Amino acid sequence: MQYTAPGRVNLLGEHTDYTGGLVLPMAIPFATTASISAADAGYRFTSTAFENTRDTYAGDDTPKANDWSDYPVGVLRELLALGLEVPPFSLNLDGDVPLGAGLSSSASIEVATTVALLHHSKASLSAQEMALLCQRAENRYVGSPCGIMDQFVVTAAIEGHALLLNTRDLSFEHLPMNSGALAECSVVVANSMVKHSIANGDYGTRRNELEVGQAAICQAYPQVRDLGDASMEQLEACRSAIPAESYLRCKHVITENARVREAAESMKRGDAAALGDAMNRSHASQRDDFQDSVAEIDFLAATAVTLYGCYGSRLTGGGFGGCTVNLVLTTAAESFQRDLASAYRKRYQIDAEIYRCTPSDGAVARLERNA
Template sequence: MNSSSAASASPGDPVAPDTALAPDSTVTADDARASDAARASDTARLFERIFGAEPTGVWAAPGRVNLIGEHTDYNDGFVMPLALPHTTTVAAAPRGDGVLALYSADLPGPVAVLPLEDLTPGAVPGWTGYPAGVLWALRDAGHEVGGASLCVTSTVPTGAGLSSSAALEVASAMALCELYGAVPDGQRLARIAQRAENAFVGVPCGIMDQMASACCTAGHLLHLDTRDMAARQVPFDMAVEGLRLLVVDTRVKHDLADGGYAERRAGCEAGAEALGVPSLRSIPHDGLDDALAPLGDPVVRALVRHVVTENERVARVVELLEAGRARELGPVLSEGHASLRDDFRVSCPELDLVVGTAVAAGALGARMTGGGFGGSAVVLVEADAVGELGERVVAASAAAGHPQPRVFEAVPSAGARRIL
């Protein structure tokens, strides 16, 4: 039997607005509950139409945006993401025929039918590899998980650096666990999801995306130490400060992204080996120039410099937030973008234009976010300047012949949850 007839893409098409939000745009707890209820109802009805029966339940996991701490998670460093209101929703039910059946509302094609005995790393192409990888990872870890029917809908923008794959993995992991009586905590869900992506799909990602999707809480950033997995929730309410954190999705994703990510991870590992440390986390920021001196390869030296300085930027952001000095976050964000552009070399002209235009238009700071080579930027801006800034970013992109970016507010939202 063919393992998958689905298209090779992640599910979901964003519903975020294509223009800048009004300055007073917020998402309240009531809004979130209403949105969950609507998504649950819509996805459950679709499941019933596709599979001919009601689902056992409906689960949702969000995409994320990373405020600071980029390419540090696979170097045992610090990260600081927040969950977005945009979610991937999975309606699911168990089945006893030894099959994983998958349907995406956002991709054309029939139900993908995957025999459990055929679920081996690298064998399932396209978006179906993510939930299939989760089921494989659960079984490989000793969980007695059988067949299931999953129906997927999503509002997480794909290709935007906002972790649509992690949202799909975490929502699928929570659904499969609860269907079969295994209910690990958020960190365990994240580990299963990461293993699915690393070992089954073949993407050497760190743990940040999955932890953000599984463990973030509304109104907070997740300050995560990826070495010992210590996590704490840091309050983050820019509206109280008269500020907004915007996401600008450039709508571009360059083809070198997959290989480029792996190359940079390998370069970081080579740097750690050359310096005789278990990971780049072990290199202190103080005396960094002396620490870098033994590295003869300038490319590796730059990669190491970015990771060490980025960890220090995360520490500064924590200090500023705890001191109530949110406006001073802006220069730290812009400094992070320069490091990602010049040392880590993962930016691109579209992102650089967005960041430069935003700062020139009065933003307090901006930087690319996510793996790079396209995707999104985050922009910290005064609330009353949101509309004008969005217009200027859109106009600059049009003048350069780039796709029209999508601009929306990053509202710190809840992590994975059952919604029906």
């Protein structure tokens, strides 16, 4: 049997998902497929993209391998921790989600593995439970301090829509991407080919800096649960009590939550120009306040908005490389892709991978559709 989970691109709401904030991602056509078959003993993981095989057993507490296999093994460990009896299996992963591009290849692997192992075990979890399990696998075993956004949208997205998610209580709303002027637009993703990993030190450092500021605000204002509740006025009042870096990180998150709210209303109106403006301001905030962009990404974003038909461009994903997401008139998408690639090649001698992405079904909707 085969089970599929997509990648995702985040339209807006970066580094807000581990501080009770708002995010606005959508699933994309790139996906991971998990093929599973019964085995006589143990658990075997293979991948068409990598040569090594990973074998493990129930109760096996061997150290992580620090490679692709940690993601599905982490999922297995979390399922076993729930008390689920998982029969022996052989599982192979295949897919086309670009690795290290900020399009959530890791969550795609985790969710595809989860769906496959649940069906192999004749068990079930809700979409929310699956997303949280995958987040635990990445936090506890892989060692990446990721939030819940990636796993949730990869699980719960539906075709033609973005997903507005409140990461504190996991309430969500599907927002149409085909109303008003948005119906005449395409989402274009530009892969800088600069690799990133959110398990490395840069991501963790930014998160720690952010949490220092959040703690100071919550101490000064006990009614504030996290940065999802905080205001710029409260941050300014605490500015002298926190390091300069923490101030900037918190400034990004608080203003980013406001931009997501603006963007959601823009999407409900079908207002492409307003959504694009929020995206542009988001990139400036990531570049200047959260400081997780790089020169190649800044060039792609700055160049994109000079090209005909582009409403907005921003860094998407964990940062320090990866991709930009661009809102572009569909009639201009072909020339936009060509001209952006040409400018990037001329500046950096790198061939960017640029692709148009349509809002796609998450793993649950794909499973229901194929049932």
